[in-house]
Every structure is written in C-alpha cells, then in structure tokens.
Amino acid sequence: MARYGMALNYKNCINCRACESACKEENGVLLLPDHYRIWVGVKEAEGEYPNISIASQTYHPSQCQHCENAPCQLVCPTNATHYSPDGMVMVDPTRCILCTYCINACPYDARYVDQRTMTVDKCTFCSDTRLANGETTTACQATCPTKVRVFGDLDDPNSEISQLLAKHEYRRVKEHLGTKPKLFYIL
C-alpha cells in the first residue's frame, strides 16, 4: 500500500489561487463562506517603507495535512474520521454525527461543515474524483502554473516526492504537536 503525502515548493507560489478553483471544481465544493478544502495563506511583507523586506512576503498553500497521528481521528466518537489504506485521513459521511469535535481538534483549520451532506468535509487528495480513476495527481497539483505541489507515495523511494524530500530540507507545520503531518514545505 502507498503512503500518500505532498511536498510544496511554497516559495514558488505566486498566489494565483488556481489550486483553490481547481479543487472547488474537481470536488464540487460549494461557493459559500467557510467552504474551502485548500487555501493560500498570505504572509505580509515586514518592515516600514522604504525598508520593506520583499523576501518576507511569502505565500503558504495549505490544506489537510493528512497527519499520521491525526487529532481529528483520535477525537471522532464514531470513527467517521478514519485512515484509508493509503494513509489518508478520510471522513465517512454515513457515520459522521456532525458533533464538529474534529473541527475543534484540528490544529490546521482544515475541516468545515459541508452544507450538501451536512457532515464534516476536508481535502481527500482527490481520492474519489481523480485517484479512483487512475490519475496520479491531485487537481491542485495538475493546475498549478509554477509546479508548487508534488503529490506521491512517500514509501516509494523512486517517487518524485521521495526524491524531492531526499534532496531538500523541509519543514512541517505544527510538528511539535506530534501530529506527524504529511505536507512537506520545501525550504
């Protein structure tokens, strides 16, 4: 079985947010406030004119980190949030009771209430819309003009993501919480 993760060359991000649109289109995410599976965080430039640090303005694409030790999975009272065989954190809508405990527990703000199913929704790495059809990329990766995202199998040493992580330093978000996130930000 694969162990899917994603590496992000986040310094290449130009904040076009094509990924956000592609995600919404691919996965039918409603155009409502609070409805987003992925987003681009904007870190504003530091300093005062004329001494503004251009390098400090960065963009941070983010989404569910598909943690190996996911707090949202631990707190789910009905195991609606579970790990797929490929190591992805998934939500089973038939079992979700909409207690929203997982939304409170997620340190990454990756979850929201889907108004269509009235259950909690989140990034699935396009597993049902693309991976199930034999695709090897996610919608956000396929659409990215600057090739920020690299999705793949972390257990396959020859995969693009494994090669990338072997050659570059990276950081993970809120790693100190012990969540073992599988989104890697290439430094």
Place this chain on the structure above:
Amino acid sequence: MNAISLKNLFSFEKTPLNLLMAFVTVALVAAFFAGAVIYILHGHHAYNVTRQHPWGLLISMYVFFVVSSTGLCIISSIGHVFGIKEFQQIGKRAIAGAIITISSGFAVIGLEIGHPVTMLIYNVLTPGLTSAIWWMGTLYGLYLTFICLEFFFLAIKENHTFSKIFGICGLLVGLAAHSNLGAVFGFLISRPSANGVFYPVYFILSAMITGCYLIFLMYGFKYKMNFPEKVRVMLVKLSKILGMLLAVLIFFEVWKILTALYGDMPERAATIMHAIKHPNFWFGELTLGMLIPFVVILVSNAQAIKATVYASITGMVGIFFMRYGLVHDTLLYPMTTLKRAEYQLAPSFVDYFPSATEFMIGFGGIGLSLIMYYFADKIFNLDESEETHH
C-alpha cells in the same frame, strides 16, 4: 408518588413570586420550542457558529446542565450514599434535580448535534474509544439510567438497599462521565489554553459548587426563606462546604491563570490574557460566580442562609459565564494565522456572539428544567418520607 388530578397539577398559590416564576417558565419553554422549530427549518444556519468557532452557546448550555446534574448527584450522595444524617433530607429532591437538568442538557445538545440518530447507531456499531466525547456520552447515558433507578427506589418504590446501590453506581459513573466532559476540552492538543489536566479536575469541583447553589435555590424557593430548623442546620453545613469549595476553586483558578501567563508561551498566554480581560470573566465568572457567594459565606461565618440563597442566584449566573467562557475561550485563538484574501486583515482572536435561536434554545432549556421540576415537585414526594404532609 402523590395521587394528583390534572387540575391540581396546574394549580398553585398565586403569590407574586410564583406568578413571576410561572411566567418565566412558560416564556422560556415557549422560546425553546420556537427555537427548535427554527432549527428544524433552517439547520445550523440558525446558529452563529462558524468554521473557526464551531461550538457555541448550545455546547455551553449543555455543559451548564450536565454540570448541574453531576453537582446535584454528588451533593445528594453526601446524605444517602455516605450516610451523613443531616444531608439525607436532600436526597430525593437533588436526584430529581439531577435527572431534570441532564434531561434538559440532552434536549439542548440534541438540537446542536447534526445527526443525533446516527450518533445512537454508530456510537454502538463503530465506537471511537479514543474519543472523550464517546466516553462522556456513553457514560452519561449510563449515569442517567442509574440515577433514574435510584430515584425510582427513593421516591416511587422505596427500597434503601437498591437506592444506595444505584446511588453509588450513579455517583461513580457520573464522576467518570463528568471528568470525561472536562477531557473533551483537556485533550485538545491544538488548543494550548485548554490542553492539560486542569479541566477534568475543575469540572468535578465546579459541579459540586453548582450543586450547592442549586440546593440553596431549591430550598430557598420551597420554604420562601422561612426554613425549619432541620433544614437550616443542613443549609449552614452546606454553606460551609460551599465556602471551602469556592476557596479551592479560586485557588485553582489563580494558579491556572498564573501558569498560563508565566513565560508568555505562544498561543496560551495571549489567549488567557485576552479571556481574563473580558467582563465575562472578571465580572461574570469571578465576581458573580465566585467572589460574591464566597464573601457572603466568609463574612457571615456561613450563618446567613437567606443571603447565601440570593448569592446562589449570582452564583448560577456566574456558572453560566464559566461554561460560556470554557467554550469560547478554548476556541479564541485562530488556527490559521495567515490571511487568505488580499483585502482581509490578518486573523486575530475569533469573534462569536450567539444568535437569537441559540439563545432561545439554550436559555429555553432552563425553562424545561423549571417546568419539569414543578411537575416533579407536584407528582412526587421530594422530601423525607416521615415529614410528608401531602
């Protein structure tokens, strides 16, 4: 059980206080059902909860009710479980109160959980054993069963052996359930201001305080402040227990706040500082909930029962702010610290104010408690059997 006609059930002495209570009760019950209809029509859109603040007033009120229930159960057990004679008289009334308040809590949470029927099914089929909510919900279900059986053997078919057995079971399961409710917040590793051992312990302590306040209110209302000697003696002792519990709570709170602020740890210190600056904390929780009752008890050496009854009103208002603060303060700090759109300010502390529907359902739950208590007082003999004058 008293034989009672429908006419008797709805007739009461028309004193101004009784009429006021009747009006408040009917208004709150009406608000609850109106809120429930709005929720059924509009779902969670009727609430002001958001992705960043997914829990709101209804969770606070649920906690408020189950804390009241556990508190009444613990305080009642002083008499009929631990055998302290003076407290045996409160057993039935307190257990009735415990059943009533937890039922109101379940009514409120039933309108907050999106799929309560799915919950009943999958709580059993695919239990999440690492989830504090699962343990809390399951144990509270068991607790309600035990205290109902306890009440049955106390008030309907008197059997002291069975009532004591179910009383002990109810107490132990109630303590476990309630500390698990604390763990629902304490286990949140994503929320440094809540994470840790404090809440599971503090929940039990504040439950006992809530139980004392409610006993004072129930007896103050029942005897219209003219307490028989036996009741007065019990309330003086209860007042001393309450004073001690408040002292411990204040001590706990001081150290919780100092620990949170010390060293200026990211997220935790800023969140707690933001919370304690808000009037909800320093006026609601601290002044109304702790200091006023504590000062009344301290100054009067626990002898001023009437003043303690009045202080219990401010105490319960303070307990409400405690529960509201528990939920809101836990969710204060934003989980994404970067802005997502160009013309957006960088995220800061999350705002939340309950919607009208949330107020209707949440406070309407108090109406449910009041009306159930009124009926329970009419239908059952809630005092010690030998003192019955019905």
